[in-house]
Amino acid sequence: MQLFKNLFGAKVDGMALVRSQELKEYAQIELLAHFAQPQAAHDVNAQRAWSRVLPRPYAEMLTFFQKQGWLTSTPAGYVVTDAGRVLVDAYRQRTAAEKQAAIEGVHAALAQMMTSEALTIRRQYENRTPLGKADWTGPEPQMNHSAVTRRIFFLDHWLLDGLSEETVKWLKLYAAEQHLWGVHWRLKPDQIPPFVAQELARPDMDIVESVYWRAHAVALYVDNQETWQRVKGGDHVRRLEIVGTDDEYTCEHCRQTLGKQFLVARVPELPHRECTSPRGCRCRYEPVLEALEEIPLVAG
Numbered sequence: 001m002q003l004f005k006n007l008f009g010a011k012v013d014g015m016a017l018v019r020s021q022e023l024k025e026y027a028q029i030e031l032l033a034h035f036a037q038p039q040a041a042h043d044v045n046a047q048r049a050w051s052r053v054l055p056r057p058y059a060e061m062l063t064f065f066q067k068q069g070w071l072t073s074t075p076a077g078y079v080v081t082d083a084g085r086v087l088v089d090a091y092r093q094r095t096a097a098e099k100q101a102a103i104e105g106v107h108a109a110l111a112q113m114m115t116s117e118a119l120t121i122r123r124q125y126e127n128r129t130p131l132g133k134a135d136w137t138g139p140e141p142q143m144n145h146s147a148v149t150r151r152i153f154f155l156d157h158w159l160l161d162g163l164s165e166e167t168v169k170w171l172k173l174y175a176a177e178q179h180l181w182g183v184h185w186r187l188k189p190d191q192i193p194p195f196v197a198q199e200l201a202r203p204d205m206d207i208v209e210s211v212y213w214r215a216h217a218v219a220l221y222v223d224n225q226e227t228w229q230r231v232k233g234g235d236h237v238r239r240l241e242i243v244g245t246d247d248e249y250t251c252e253h254c255r256q257t258l259g260k261q262f263l264v265a266r267v268p269e270l271p272h273r274e275c276t277s278p279r280g281c282r283c284r285y286e287p288v289l290e291a292l293e294e295i296p297l298v299a300g
């Protein structure tokens with residue numbers, strides 16, 4: 001009964017929740033922040049996930065927020081009140097600072113090629129988020145993820161032909177950072193050193209785009225190489241499908257292999273040397289699951 005009274009009766013210090021290091025406490029504000037714009041309650045599965053990290057079940061939490069005057073129900077859905085918005089804004093400042101610290105930590109570790117330390121920083125950062133996953137990072141990393149990232153630093157490939165040692169070093173660090181986080185993002189022009197800008201300048205795109213696609217190709221290469229090496233020795237996968245983006249930048253050569261399946265031993269090497277896309281070859285290997293292959297093809 002005492003608990004019940006504490007939960008619904010007394011006014012709670014919202015700022016203490018915003019600043020708390022206890023997951024159960026700051027998770028409440030993270031949930032509240034979801035309603036910065038009018039939103040329906042989460043679906044049943046998401047509510048279950050939230051309930052595991054909240055001090056009370058999801059539905060009770062929404063009632064609690066309303067009793068605290070932080071949340072209100074409108075025809076468009078739940079939305080934070082002015083009092084709630086103060087908390088949400090403060091919480092967003094906190095999470096932005098934590099994100100920045102994590103990105104800088106990973107960058108510093110990778111600058112010394114300490115890839116497993118970098119992955120630990122990523123995991124610690126994600127583990128502190130209420131649902132164990134940041135909305136801006138890539139898929140849950142595999143066990144060997146940092147080892148694959150590490151290959152970038154030792155890469156000697158025609159993708160890097162003709163570039164100076166300094167530019168290769170800079171490009172590898174950019175690619176490794178994105179690979180480690182599992183996401184690709186564009187830099188600000190002032191984050192690109194002049195010598196890199198000079199070497200990677202292209203007439204058909206600005207420098208931000210140009211370095212973005214060069215780094216993208218490097219990160220994609222180590223992933224493709226990893227997929228190919230993983231399946232070539234195993235019995236479970238006999239075929240690889242070539243998948244990738246098909247848009248106005250896709251060249252005819254790449255377009256001809258998109259969606260095609262090959263025996264692992266006969267699959268064309270990626271990236272395609274013949275690719276003429278200004279964005280580079282964006283083709284990937286996708287292991288073909290045997291169960292799909294067993295479905296008989298109907299003759300047309």
Ligand SMILES: [Zn+2]
Nearest residue numbers: 254281282283
């Ligand atoms: Zn391609």
